[in-house]
Amino acid sequence: MREHPTIQDIREAQERLRPHIKRTPLLHAEKIEKAAGCRLYLKPEMLQITGAFKIRGALNKTLALPRGKIANGIIATSSGNHAQGLAYAARMLGVKAILVLPVTTPKIKIANTEALGAEVILFDGDTAARWKKVYEIAEKDRYAVVHAFEDPLVMAGQGTIGCEILEDLQDVDTVIIPMGGGGLISGIATAIKETRPSVRVVGAEPALTPKYYHSRLNKERTTLPLKNTIADGLRISVPGQNPYPIIERYVDEIVLVEDQHIIQGMRVLAKDAKLIAEPAASIGIGALLAGVIKVRPDEKVCAVLSGGNWDLCDLAEIYSAVE
Numbered sequence: 001m002r003e004h005p006t007i008q009d010i011r012e013a014q015e016r017l018r019p020h021i022k023r024t025p026l027l028h029a030e031k032i033e034k035a036a037g038c039r040l041y042l043k044p045e046m047l048q049i050t051g052a053f054k055i056r057g058a059l060n061k062t063l064a065l066p067r068g069k070i071a072n073g074i075i076a077t078s079s080g081n082h083a084q085g086l087a088y089a090a091r092m093l094g095v096k097a098i099l100v101l102p103v104t105t106p107k108i109k110i111a112n113t114e115a116l117g118a119e120v121i122l123f124d125g126d127t128a129a130r131w132k133k134v135y136e137i138a139e140k141d142r143y144a145v146v147h148a149f150e151d152p153l154v155m156a157g158q159g160t161i162g163c164e165i166l167e168d169l170q171d172v173d174t175v176i177i178p179m180g181g182g183g184l185i186s187g188i189a190t191a192i193k194e195t196r197p198s199v200r201v202v203g204a205e206p207a208l209t210p211k212y213y214h215s216r217l218n219k220e221r222t223t224l225p226l227k228n229t230i231a232d233g234l235r236i237s238v239p240g241q242n243p244y245p246i247i248e249r250y251v252d253e254i255v256l257v258e259d260q261h262i263i264q265g266m267r268v269l270a271k272d273a274k275l276i277a278e279p280a281a282s283i284g285i286g287a288l289l290a291g292v293i294k295v296r297p298d299e300k301v302c303a304v305l306s307g308g309n310w311d312l313c314d315l316a317e318i319y320s321a322v323e
Contacts, residue, residue, distance in 0.1 A: 003242045005152045005187060007194035010159035013060045017160060020059055020092070022048050024161075026168040026302070031272035036288040038295035041169055042163060044275055046308025050084040050112070052206065052278075053158060053306050054148070057183060058085035059144050060094060060157030070095050075143040077123075077130040079180070079233050080109025081307050082148040087118035098143060102132050106232065106311045126226050127236050149183030149240045158184045162191025165302050166199075174200040174301045176284035176293065179212050179254065180234040182243025184306060189250035200252050202293055204283040206231045207256040211239045212247060216254055230259045233280030235304065247265070255293055261286035266318055278310040 024047050029040040032225050045053040062074060073096030076086050083099040090097030097118035101110060105122070108217050114120055119139075123130050147154065161184075165175060175192060177185040189201045205213055208229040215222040221244050226237040239247075247254075262279050265286035269277045277285075284303035295301055 003152055004246055005156035005159060005190055007191060007301050009152065009156040010163060010187065013056070013153070013156040014163055016060055016063050017056060017157065021055055023164060024048055027167065029272065029273050031286070032268055035268065036285070036295070036301070038288070038297060038299045038301045040288070041172070041300065041302040042275070042306045043165055043275060043302055045282060045304065045306050046275060046277060048307075050081070050088050051307055051309045052081035052084065052110070053161060053184060054085035055088055056085070056160055057151070057154035057157035057187070058082060058146060059089045059092070061151055061153040061269070062086070062089040064153050065144060066162050070144045072141060073098060073143045074146050074319035075099070075134055075138050076146045076148060077127070077134050078112070078148050079235065081233060081309060083113040083118065083120070084109065084116065084309070086146055087113045087116035091117050098137065100137070102130065104232065106309065106314070108311050109309050112309065127238060128153040149181030150242045152242065155187040155190070155243070157187065159187030159191040161304060162188035163195070166195055167302060168191065169302060171300060172199055172300045172302050174202060174295065174302045176202045176204055176287060176301065178234055178280050178283045178304065178306050179203040179205040180280065181236050182212065182247055184304070185251060186243040186246040188304065190246060193250040201250060203247065203251045203254045204257055204287045205254060206234050206262065207258045207281065209235055209237065210256050211237060213254045213256055215239050215244065216248065227298045231262055231279040231283055233278060234239045234283065237274050243256045253293070255287050255292060257283050257286045257292065261290040263318055264289050270319055275305065276308045276315065278307050281305040281307050
């Protein structure tokens with residue numbers, strides 16, 4: 001398969017995944033529309049089986065691999081949601097899963113991954129160091145590596161979200177997508193732009209980890225120092241090698257969102273949409289509330305809510321400030 005997925009790859013992923021995942025609904029968020037300044041729709045991937053979109057890509061990849069390739073097991077690193085998706089896929093296929101997670105991973109993501117039967121290795125290092133560790137273990141024990149955002153089959157799986165949005169809201173004007181490693185936005189942008197090029201695709205990135213924003217400014221992949229952001233699922237300092245050209249081709253705008261506005265998005269989603277969204281998932285709503293995305297009152301905007309896996313004690317602290 002080529003490095004970059006096509007709409008045909010994404011449609012094949014839809015058929016492959018159909019019996020195994022939830023087709024999440026598209027929700028009209030009337031109560032948030034005034035604050036957002038547009039007609040707002042939500043794609044709530046926290047309602048997915050593992051509480052996040054990542055199961056789509058992880059399962060699409062593992063189902064497509066020959067059984068002999070995964071017989072010894074599958075391995076990856078992740079901030080937590082890819083780990084859960086891969087652990088679920090491994091359990092479904094009856095193979096071993098090994099996940100190398102950052103020591104900063106929220107406890108709920110670690111617990112959920114282990115509950116699915118995976119072996120978790122906590123590692124103190126940045127993304128590059130964790131991937132080096134993954135490949136060392138994979139070579140030694142002959143595990144199959146499933147990359148969270150570089151793999152085209154993973155991107156194709158994530159792209160099925162874009163197909164569902166277009167099917168459920170045929171006259172959508174704008175789709176807002178969180179940007180971490182780039183696999184989610186690459187897949188969705190491919191699905192949208194290769195089906196309906198007039199739809200605006202906007203990527204939302206934490207202001208503290210603006211790797212794709214600066215890569216666009218610099219006209220080349222740009223690595224930035226890793227800084228802490230509340231959006232742990234988007235905390236990556238290096239733009240993905242395979243997602244980068246797709247993003248440059250298909251993503252119309254990239255906006256930066258401060259942590260305070262991400263938190264505001266979480267609160268609004270809980271209060272007015274009754275949805276528990278982790279910070280990474282709330283960034284699109286935060287961008288609208290902050291006014292960093294220009295929209296019209298009659299514009300139909302869909303925000304992709306990528307997941308809802310976050311520790312309850314941390315959620316309680318944020319929600320306690322809701323008026």
